[in-house]
Amino acid sequence: MMAAVAQADENAPAVAPHLHERIRNRVNQLGLRRTELQQTAKRVNDLRDGLLDFLKKNTKQPFLRSVTVLNSGSYYETVKISNPNEFDIMLLLPTPRLTWVELEEYHGLHYSVSLTRPTRSEIQAFLLADGLTISASKVLNEMRALIRNFLSTYKVPEGDGRWVLNRKRPSSPAVTLSLMCNSQDGKEEGELLSLDIVPTLEVPEAQAWPLAAQQGLKVDNWLGKKARRNLTKQCFYFVPKKPAGRNLSESAKESWRISFSHIEKELIKNHGQARTCCEGRATKCCRKKCLMLLKFLIERLKTRFPEELDRLCSYHGKTAFLHTLCRRGHDSQWAPSDLPSNFMALLLALEGHVSSGQLPHFFVPTCNLFAAPAFPRKALSCLQRALEEQMKLGLPLFQLPKPAPPLALNPNPSQPPPGTQGDLSIGLMFASIAALLCFLSVVAYSVK
Known part of the structure; x- marks a missing residue:
């Protein structure tokens, strides 16, 4: 193939x-205008900083107090097109040492992720009944609930619209927000931009990549073998995305999808x-x-x-x-x-x-x-x-739209304006009749 x-x-x-x-x-x-980039990035960064501060002060779920941010997506890869209206943020969760089991029917993309040993730390709230397996649905639902509470008090600087929580999308690993802008009369006009917030488990560099991933990243003929070795020594991530399809097993419903978004960003930028x-x-x-x-x-x-x-x-x-x-x-x-x-x-x-x-x-x-x-x-x-x-x-x-023609009273001077052709014909007819009557009058006068 x-x-x-x-x-x-x-x-x-x-x-x-x-x-x-x-x-x-x-x-x-x-290309994107620098002013648009700066204005949009300011909105996203203000929300991000406010959310991190909210999570640090959160008393309901202390496990999420120490999250950190990893920016991802096309905006940060500098390949964003048309408008800077979609952003992605990965919230890295503080987890102890992890182990994982590949779900074979999904060919190395989805895993059941667990702790290596039982714990009494705050992560217990996100474990399944076995006390070890991390529940993807619990993490995503809790993050969604916390973000909903955060948005109830958060105000966009300068009153530039408001952030709303979008409906949950099937199999999506993200909590999606939309910034709704206001028109001059104060009514909501539409979506200005959207933001995907993805809770993420980070596997540190000390742990090797899963076996299925060790066969990929074939950049030897492009970046060289040394570059590949350095890349494969980096950490990787798990995001709470279950497989597509119906009638999923319980392990598939709680599975995590492997992610290398940080390396993708590095490959595209360098x-x-x-x-x-x-x-x-x-x-x-x-x-x-x-x-x-x-x-x-x-x-x-x-x-x-x-x-x-x-x-x-x-x-x-x-x-x-x-x-x-x-x-x-x-x-x-x-x-x-x-x-x-x-x-x-x-x-x-x-x-x-x-x-x-x-x-x-x-x-x-x-x-x-x-x-x-x-x-x-x-x-x-x-x-x-x-x-x-x-x-x-x-x-x-790819064809660009044609520019609108300039406004003119008579776009085509060689032709009469629309609707005037009939008026001209009637005028000519009356002029001909008048000329004929005048000619007959002269002839009659001459005969007398």
Whole structure:
């Protein structure tokens, strides 16, 4: 399967001039203004600091007093597109030494997480009946309740709207908040931005990665073997996300999903084979812009097919992107002038994963992100048709909207304004009749 994707990657077609221009015009529209970034980050940081202070003073659940923050997501990877309206924050929970058991039916992605020995510490409130297994649902529900209490007293600085708690989403590991802005008359106008708060268990560097994850992160041909060794020595995380599907076992309902979001952020920010990539004008590349374009296309496809592509997310695009970076590891292959052809190579690679139905998780290659029930076959077929359509028609979703024509009393001077053609015809008819009557009068006068 990967060989077929690599072959498609190498055989990326030449980009037609009109498509070349369309890709470049679209990527120029995806940047964020510094003022927007600063204003939005200020709102999120104020909420984050207020929440941490609230948790430290919380007497109901002392276990959560010592949480720390890990920022994650596309905003902090500097590949956010269009508007800075979605943020992710991981709240790291203080836990003793952990052990875990892989749920085999989920191919290394989901685990039952437990303490190595019984404890009398505050974490007892989040354990199952065996006194060792950490309940993902208890942690998530308690965090949700605490955040609800926090929002009841928290006020947005300068009265800039208010934060509301969103409905719980099935299988989501996050407590999602929305900042609702106000119109000039004081009524709620709509969502300004959203924030996902994810309670997280951190496994320290001293403990090795699970066996399934030790086979991933194949960056040898891109960043080198030494870089891979250093990355695999870092910590990893568990987030309270249960598997997709129905009729889950009790262990699956309380399971945790493995996460390497901090390493993903490091890979995207320090993406060059040479350690100086994008540090100066002479070392720029187009890797991040290709990812931003792919994220934009995924967003547009989800907007066009909201029900069919509900399971599609930017993480599928990011995974295809990371696999592509490993196949195209040399910095010389990502010159800024080659942006259109590199993006089309990335798009063809994604289409190859879709057509084969195989998208291996970048860190856990035994897990296929395009496998059912997590990604239904109907959704995969729809995505394949949509990608083929976009490539065949020259990426119509990338086309910029045409500017509105300027206002004018008469847009086309050569033609009469709408509704005046009939008036002109009637006027000409009366003028002709008047001229004829005048001529007859002259003739009659002459005869006399």
